[in-house]
Each structure stands twice: as C-alpha cells, then as structure tokens.
Amino acid sequence: MSHADNRAERICEISGSNPYMCMKCGKCSASCPSYNEMDIKPHQFVSYVLNDDIESLVKSKAAFKCLGCFACIERCPRNVQPGKLVDAARQIVEREKGGDYIQPEEIPALLGEDVPQQLLVSAFRRYRR
C-alpha cells in the first residue's frame, strides 16, 4: 500500500485489522443483515482496502448502511473482521471533515423516524470510549 495519502494504512491502523489475512470465503457477506442495501459488500471492503481504493469506500452508501451488528466481526474465521474496516472508513470520513465531534445534546435533533434502533445501540457500543 504505497498510495500517497496512506489512507489504506490508516484504515488498518484504526481498525486494527489486517486485510492480508483474508481468504475470501465470503462469510462476512453471508452474515450481513444489510447486504442488499450495500453497494460495496462486506467482503469487497477488504479488497478495496487491499487495492488502496479508499475513495470509493468513503463515498459509498455501504459505509453508512452498515448496522454495526458485529456479525461479520464475530464470524470471520481469519480475524479480518470487515465490520471494523467499514467502521474505520466512517471514522476517516469524520476525521477528514475536520470538524468537531458531535455533542450529545445534538443527537436528538439528528434522529429521524427511520434510524434503526440497532444502529444507535451499536454506535453507543462503539463510541462510548
């Protein structure tokens, strides 16, 4: 990964996952509950990182369709855990905005009718630190 901006490396660093471990079994995509919503499938996330195409990832719908249900993280037999890559891509988007992190009091205003419960729960689970 010798891309100029090293975003792929940053994704690996943030996620703590090593995409080279992947054996392309597809168990992540097989486990994913929002598979049909995703333009880039969970297993493809791994190859996008390997191919240094982070631009497509951060622009994808998929990055924000992931529910964070952890099924792929739980079941990945190779410890690649694509869910963490998806998550890292989201974090990259956030960090590159350069803005402040969201304040707790801003959250209620952002919640729409169609925000899945699970997303909220998993966001708390993930960002409580």
Place this chain on the structure above:
Amino acid sequence: MQRIGVFVCHCGSNIAATVDVKKVVELVRYEQGVVYADDYMYMCSEAGQQKVMEAIKEHNLTGLVICSCSPRMHEATFRACAAKAGLNPFMVEIANIREHCSWIHKDMEEATKKAVILARAAIAKVNLNTPLQEGESPVVKRALVIGGGIAGIQTALDIANAGYPVDIVEKEPSIGGRMSQLDKTFPTLDCSSCILTPKMVEVAQHPNIKIYSYSEVEKVGGFVGNFEVDIRKKARSVNEDKCTGCGVCQTKCPLGKTGKIPSEFNRGLGTRSAIYTPFAQAVPNVPVIDRENCTYFKTGKCGVCAKLCPSGCIDYEQQDQIVTEKYGAIVVATGFDIINLDKYDEYAYNTCPDVITSLELERLMNAAGPTGGHLLRMSDGKAPKDIVFIQCVGSRCADDRGKPYCSKVCCMYTAKHAMLIKDHWPEMNVTVFYIDVRTPGKNFDEFYRRAVEQYHVNYIKGQVGKVMPQADGSLIVQGSDLLDGKQIKMKADMVVLAAAVEPNKDARKIASMLTASIDNNDFLTEAHAKLRPVESPTAGIFLSGMSQGPKDIPETVSQAGAAAVKVIGLLAKDKLKTNPCTAKCDMFQCNGCSTCANVCPYGAISYEDTLVRGPGVNETRRIAKVNTALCQGCGACTSACPSGAMDLQGFSNLQIISEVDAICR
C-alpha cells in the same frame, strides 16, 4: 595442536547471496589451528566432499569445520566424509551459516561478520575436540504400534509380514479406528468396511501380531532399540480367552433395549447395550462391560449377561492389568477426531438435530448405522429433500474457534457424500458451499467434477453465515454466492458440516511419554518435513497416519507402509551404533556425592569404590561411573555436579566455554 581445515559452502546463492564467502575464508584462515581454508559452490555435493577428503589427506588435517547449513541437515554427511578420509568423524563441527545467518539476515556486511564469528566458534570448539568412538547397543526385535486404525493396522501388517513381532495397543474395545465408521471411500466409492475388515481379520490371525485392545500405553522408558513400555489392559469384565463372540450377552442386556446409552461408534446417533462390541465386525470380537452404565456395577443387581453367557466368560471382578514389554521401535498411529463445534453457534449444531457433521452422515448412510442406511432426519425421521453441505467449518481459521490448517479430506468426502446421495436419492437437492475445492490427488479432480457434471450437485463459492432453524422444522441457510455477487437464503432439511479434523486428544500425552516433539496443533513433528516425513526426531519413534498431519486413506496407507519400512530397517540391525557423546567422570574431582545419579533420566550412573591414584592421591574413593550404553548424552549430570567432575564428551565444558569466548571476543 590441531590442524584444522575450514570449508565454506556457497550453497548456490543460499549462503553466497548474503554472506561474502570469500571474505569468510580469508578471515578464518588466521584462526588458531587453521591450516587450510577454502570455499565451494555445494560443499555437500560429491565434488565438494571429494575436495574435503583430498584436503584431509594433503594437509594432514586433524579437524574440520564446515560452514554450511544446519548440522541437523548435513552433520552426518560430513562426518561420514571425514571417516572415509580416515579422520575420526567426531572431529567435524558445523558452523550453521545458512539457517542461522544467510537466510535470516539481509545486510551483507553484517551477515558476513556473523558468519565469521560462527565459524570462529566452531573452530574454537574443534581445537578442543577429541576423537570419539561409537559404542554399540543391542536391538529388541519387536515393534509397538500405538493405535489400531488403518494406519496402525497397515504398519503392523507390513512389519509382521517382514517377520518381526508387533504389538498393537488400541484404547477402544476393537481395532478399526475411524475408517471402520466410514460408509464409502473416495475416489472409487468402495465400501469402507469391505476393504478394512479383511485387514482387521488378517491382523487378528497373524502369528506375529498381538493386539492389546481396550488398552493404553501407560509409561515409556528406554531408548531406540530398547524401549520398555508399560501397557494398561483395562478391565474388560470379559475373559478374552474364553469368549466365543456369540453375542448373546449383548442382545440380552436389559440396558440395550432402553436406548439410554449412546453408541460412541455411531457418534451418539444410535444406542448400545452396557456390554457391547462397538460394531459387528469388531476385532477382537469380545465385548466389554461399560462399568459406568452397567446396572450390575451401579447397583450390584442384574448379572443377566453372566447368567446367560454360554461360555461363562463374564468376570465382574476383573482388574486393570499392567503388562511390561520391550520394544526396539515404536510407531505412533493415534489418528484423529473432529473438533468440538460448541463455539460455532451460527451453524446451530448444538441446537438442531438436523445439523450434523460429516462423520455423523457417514453413520446415517451406512447400512449398519442407526437408520439402516436410510438418510433420515434425526428430528422427525423423515427423508430430507434439500441438503446443504458447509465446508471449512473450523478449518483454515485464524481465530481460536478453529484450526489454522486445511483438514485436507473434507473437499473429497463432501463430493463423495453429494454423489452418493444423488445416486441413491436423485430427488434430493444437494448444495455445497465451498471456499475452495481442493482436489490434489490421483483421480481426485475428476471425482469432484463428476459430482458437478454427472450428478448436478450445486456448488456455490462462498461461506455460510448462518443456519436458522425454523418453526416448521426446516432450516434456512444464509450464505454468500461470491461469484454471482449475491447473498443467498435457501431452505434446507438437513445441513452437513465439514468439521475440521484434529489429532487425537491423547496425542500430546503420548508424545510426552515418548519424548517425541509435537507441534502447536498437537500433530507429531516429523524429523524433516520433506526428507524424513515418517520419523520423529526422537530416534526409534515413527509416525503413521493422521497423528502426523491431515491425510486421506491412500496417503495414510502409504505413510503406514513407509513407517513400517523404517521400523523394519531398524529391527533388521543386530546392534545399533550408540552416540559416543556420553558423560564421563573425572575421578580426581568426583566426590561420590550422588547428585549426578539423582538427575540422570536413564539410570546410567552408578558408584563404585575406585582406587584413585595420581599426584598426591592414592586412595579408594566412591566414584561415579557412567554406563555408556545407557547414557544418551543429555548432560544433565554435568550441570548438576557440584565439583564439575562430570563432563560431556563432544559438548564439554571447555568446548562450550571456548565457543562463548569466541563469540564474545
């Protein structure tokens, strides 16, 4: 003063690419004792060895240092080469500049420096080497095979047919192992028991083979050629000599009808009686009483089997018995089991009876199995319509739920299962979720292709994420189809998991007893991955079958034969050369304190009142004496000896210290 020749090997570019071989030669030329130094492309080649032999003669060399690959690889080669030229083989030392230097370092300058230091250490050692003579020890001409599966059976038969007595120790009541549980075998679809049973019978009837069934190895002592093994014959509660195998006891056992005791042989899918043989073709055909479940042993009442046995062979008082036997060689053929699937919740194995392992499927498809060979669902006894196979369950895993290796047999047996199902019941739909289909083997890929081309088995590339049992008793399988880029949800009536294989649970215990090395996955390690695949690094221990690594039946049988040949080669010798690197006691320093004997694992040290005569001494003292036939050269005594009287030939204190000095110079 030694006259040492140093030979530095290029090993093609293996060494020369990172170590400046010429420079090493120039720098070691001036070391103490070195009278000749040279390099060559392949030192171990015939021409290289010729060069060494010529130099020995021409320069009257008294010692050799070969800077090359690991001594574990070619020490024996160069020792033999020295012996051919008339030099004592123990005057040869190897500096390992390949595995320990060129292969792991990148910087040429640093690697060259290190190679020179390693050479210096070896030179310093050779300066202190003394010629050693190999001793001899007799060989017990009997072999032990641990494990009575196809690997153990084949090894035992091959050894026995060469004329040597063999004992098989099998912990189950019958030999036969995993292969006896299989229905058909790939890639020809022979019936497993049809090809195994004759071999089992041959073993039973062979005059050179003795079977210790329902027995376990308890203790192993001794060394190559002279192992002493304690075998525990577990109490069978049946007199083996009197039993005729009529089977009355099994059919009449009241517990047989209750269906409460799961049959291990049928992987818990069927039941058995408390007095039982695992299967009809058992060898020996003598039942055992399962004391944990037997009513007589639990309550003291019943005794039906003893009353009905026509030959009066039921013996409730029987005790475990320890048999001690001597062997020249031991073969480990402890085989495998499949992993526990408790950690794979997503496949619902523990919650749904219709999710089964492949080994369970073997029993379900077997005519002698719990369903009489009809493929039926365990939940409702109905024939399934849609069957899904999931590959690589626990194989090729990087996490702690599974195993990191490929189990090797699953791709082929799944193709076999798929084909057999389609053949018997063409109306069933068979789908296989695979990651890769691995079919390296003679007629293997053709076999797998038949499953697709002739039987139209639906192979989908992608792993299954989840198996969801439904209220109506069916299952929904959610998996990936990576080639079509789809997530699939399909209905299934039965799901078959290709669970990873793992070595038998007892492998580690047995390896410890044998002091044989074992890897992190509990497979026994071979002496050399490529060149000595059926030998353990521990002399006299040989490996057969799955205990060494995943393999199928043809491979197991070939390896079993190979192990047998190695055993025969050992037993054919009347005497073995013993390692001359044994401990030696300096009587002037020995206090006779017994410390060394306390740590000697071989009982090789005894004490004798010895007349000690020398400068200023002339008296009889208690002095340690080493039996060189028993001493294996571990050196435990040398570091336990308080006064330093014990020393180890070939690895003496001064030799090691001189190596330390050379490295730290």
Place this chain on the structure above:
Amino acid sequence: MQELKNRLIQLISDGTVARVIGWKKGDMPYNPEPACFSTVEELEDFVYDGFCGANLSKMMIEVANLEGKTAVCLKPCDTYSFNQLIREHRVNRENAYIIGVGCRGKLDIEKARKAGIKGIEAIEGVGIEGEGDVTFKTIYGDKAMAYSELLLDRCHVCKGKDHMVYDEVIGESKDTADSDRFDDVKKIEAMSSAEKFAYFQNELSKCIRCNACRNVCPACSCRKCVFDNTKFDSQQRANVDSFEEKMFHIIRAFHVAGRCTDCGECSRVCPQGIPLHLFNRKFIKDIDDFYGEFQAGKDPEAQSPLTDFTFEDLEPKQAVGRGEN
C-alpha cells in the same frame, strides 16, 4: 564442660573411639582451635566454650575411612551439616560417634572489639552453662558485656536447639533466635537495582580472595573443587583478572545452593567481614519461596531441590521482578 571432657576421656580409654574431634585452647582466650585428639593426655588441652564456633563436621570427611570410630562434638546447627555430608556420602555414619554438645549461642570477638574492648588477657562467663554476663579481663581492667550482645550474627537466627543426628547429647542447648532469618535478605531485595549493586559492590570489593570462606564451608567439601577444575577455566590462577576471580562469589554460592545448611561459617571466618551468608541465604529463601520449605541437612534422605522438580515449577521469568508490579 568438665562432664563433656570426662566423657571424652572415658570414650578414648575404653576404646569406644580411636580419636576425638573437638577444640583445643588457642593462643588467645577467644580463639580455640579445632583439633583431633588421640590420647587421654592430648585431651588435657580440650576446651569447649562460647568461642567454639567452628563447625567440626567437615573434619569428619578426612577420618571417614580411618581405622576405629571417631568421636566428634557437634553443636545443634553443626548436625545439619553432618547430615548433609551423610547424604552426599562424604562421611561415614557408622564410623562416627556423635556427641551432641549443648550450645547457648556462640560468641563473636569482633563484637567486643567494636565495643572498644582491647588487650584481653582472660575471659570469664563464656562457659556452656550459666546465664551471667561475660567479663573480659584486660590490661586496662575488667570489662563486662551481656552474653547476648556478643552473639555471632548467625546465632540471632538460630535454627533451634535440637540435634539432627547424635549418639548422645551432653549439656543443655538454647534456641537463641530473636530475629527473622531472612530479614537481611528482604532488606536487600527491597532496594532498587542500583542500590543493590552498590551494596554488593561495596561489600565484595573488600574481598582479598583468601579462600577462607571456601575452605571452611562444610558444603563445599570437594576433593578437588570447581575452583580447582581446569574444565571450566575456573581454576585459581595468579592472574587476578581471570573469570574465576571475577565471578568467584556467585560461583561459590551456586556451588552450594540447595546443599548449604546456612551454618554461617563463611561469614564467621571472613577476615574482611563480608556478609557472605547473604548469598547462601538468598538461595535458601528462593528455594523456600519457589519450591516449598527446605532445610538442607534436616533429613539426610530428602531430595535436594536442585535435583528435583515438579511439573508446575515456576518459570524463570516469574522468579525475577517479584518486587515490582
């Protein structure tokens, strides 16, 4: 003492023993010397008092194979050493007649010197019985000190008043322990690495390599010791920078590890006053901590901790850094 002397005379006269190993008067009242007596006449010089600290068990090695029995006077702590020598087959129990002599602690003349007592001509109150003070008759007049103030350091951590092995016991013994045996070791263990090093640097730099510690040690009783061994390059040489010279104390301590009974002779005889027992005692403490309590010489049948093991022994990395978190 008279009772003891009479008994020794009797043993020699009736031929029970051929010789006696005990102490005789030295050139000063405070330095009786170990001695071997073969006749009743020689026994005239026999002495046993508070200054008879020397552990005589090592001398039994030389007489192990002599004709006739040898009587030896052993204090309770000396019997541990004797037992250890039995275990190592260095002494002949059959050939020994062990008289367990009473002991109420042995005295250290350095303690008197440190208290400023000089010019000693005679000493009173150092007999093996009695409770009173010790009186020094000096050219400057009489000086008195409490018996307990004069005790050797090792007696403050006395192993007990019981003899581990004996044929008969003469005289009363007293357990003089009044502090924990491992206090000094613990004190050092609590220091920082640099402090420890500075401490030992200071102590060991005093060493003049006189070999007194080695020669007196009943555990290091080798015919030809590791320090006479040419096979480690560890033999003594004139060259003061040899390996042996530099590593002497650690080699010595390891040499007797698991066999040292903590008799304290090494520290008692060191002319430079180096607390050499602190090395041995550290090993003893570690052995107790790591492998369970073990007292060398208590039971001649017991397996030495260094020639024994359990499957669950602690790993070397757990042996260090225990003071840290």
Place this chain on the structure above:
Amino acid sequence: MPMNENNEFKPLIVAFCCNWCSYAGADLAGSSRLTYPENVKIIRVPCSGRVNPMFILRAFERGADGVIICGCHPGDCHYSTGNYYARRRMALLFSMLEYMGIENGRTRVEWCSAAEGAKFSKTMNEFCEKIASLGENVRLGDLRCKN
C-alpha cells in the same frame, strides 16, 4: 560499546539452544526466512539441562549483554526431564542476579519447540529490543566490582 552506523547500541547476545527443539526451531525460523538481528549468536547444546550457570556467567564476563537459554517446552524434553532441572537452576540464578543488582531482563529462558520458528524469531527480536533498552552490560563483568 559496539555501535552501528546510526550510532545505535548493538548488544551482543548469546543464545544457548537445545539440539532437539530450540535449535531446530531456529533452523525453522531460518528456512522460513523469519528474520532477527545479527547480534544473536546461537550455541548448540544437547539439552537446556546441559547449560551450566558457569556458561552464562562466562558469557557476561566476556562481554555479552544478554544471554538467553532456549529449550523444549516443559514435558517435551527429548531427555524427559532436562528442562525441568534447567528451569529450577535458571530461576535461582536469575533471582540471584536480580538480587545482586543486575538489571532484570538480561537473562531469559524461553521454551521453543522445533515447530515454533515464528516464536523463535519473535523471541529473539523481543530479547534484542529489551537488551538494547537496557544498554551495555557493565555490572556483570566483574562481580568483585573492583573497577
């Protein structure tokens, strides 16, 4: 003090490896091309039980900065019990060195099987780093501490 061109301290490390497990593990590290620093020099001994504390002291006296002893895993000793004795001997020696004020970590025991090439390499890398952080061995050169 030996330095490389970047003026980093390059410690001298002596590794005693038993012939049956660890030496073979080192060979496997080699054939798997798993690199570790050049300053590790391996001495082959038949068994970790062969390692006399004298050898370790000798190495330090001659200028080694770290000494590591590698043997078969407990229970797997080729000679059944050698590593158990080594384990006790080294535990006592290491504790004594610590007691004398020698920095912790200059000595290490690691059990490494013939199949653990990766572990061998990892261990050596870690050990080198540790010794580099401790710096040159000055204390254990001369226990009389006369210089």
